[in-house]
Amino acid sequence: MTEREIENFDVHAFNRQVIAEFRQNGGKLTGWMEGWSVCVLTTTGARTGEPRETPLGYFEIGGQPLVVASVMGGPKNPAWYHNIRKNPQVTVETGAETYDAMATIETGGRRDELFAAVAAQNEGMRDYQRKTARVLPVVTLHRIDRDQRSDQDSAGAERVRGLGDFLVEAHDWLRAELAELHRQVDEIIEGDASSPELERPKPDLAQQLRAHCTEFCAALKQHHTGEDRGAFPMLAQQFPELSPTLEKLGQEHEAVARLQDEIRRLVDEYEPGRTDPAHLKTRLESMTGELEAHFAYEERTIVAALNTLGPAPNIP
Incomplete structure (x- = not known):
């Protein structure tokens, strides 16, 4: 997308369309996003306290799930990024599963290392970083097992209390x-x-x-x-x-x-x-x-x- 196209882009309409297709097709998308690994990230609005859903590129680096606040190289960090700064507990839908997680905004060398690994996998992320003066935030997602208990689950496996x-x-x-x-x-x-x-x-x-x-x-x-x-x-x-x-x-x-x-x-x-x-x-x-x-x-x-x-x- 050109800078002018990005400025005129209706993000909310685009997100609604992508989320609908994502859920209808079990996490798969068509068109120019075909083949992308995508998740729907649900955050809590920093001002409203209401759930907010956003489709994002979903990456795993060394087994660590993460997302990047790229906004396709836009000049400002997205709303979902500000939401997790207020409340880092999120829900992640991948198409194959849905899980709760705690989001961590990575900084310093850890952020740089993770972004370099993402950029090596995804040329689009390299382009987005070149388009903007801001450092694209990398947000890691740490899974929460809401069913952690000291008793046994339905399969008889011992659950671990956290x-x-x-x-x-x-x-x-x-x-x-x-x-x-x-x-x-x-x-x-x-x-x-x-x-x-x-x-x-x-x-x-x-x-x-x-x-x-x-x-x-x-x-x-x-x-x-x-x-x-x-x-x-x-x-x-x-x-x-x-x-x-x-x-x-x-x-x-x-x-x-x-x-x-x-x-x-x-x-x-x-x-x-x-x-x-x-x-x-x-x-x-x-x-x-x-x-x-x-x-x-x-x-x-x-x-x-x-x-x-x-x-x-x-x-x-």
């Missing part, structure tokens, strides 16, 4: 421990309300609460420290697009830690018959709400990416 699955399991354990804290506080409140003037809740209830709170706070701190020092740096290195999300999660860790310190102080200072446990319950409910919102956001944004990094640790 690091993301392990994270969710840790969250569920913390949720259960937090629920037990609530139960203990409620038991103290009920005892305080029902006891005669000279009979107050037994001191051992407060001791149990104090011990359980200490264990919970230590486990939560260890969990967040492990994420800050281990999981988050790994994700930031593999998926730079997740950096804003990881920064937000780190800030939430600090907010939860401050509230956690307050809860622990209230528990330590609680004296049966002298301290009103209702204030402790109110602050515990506040922490529970913040923590659940944090867990839900974390599970929504990074679990899929974590599952691409490797299996869960084998902890008895």
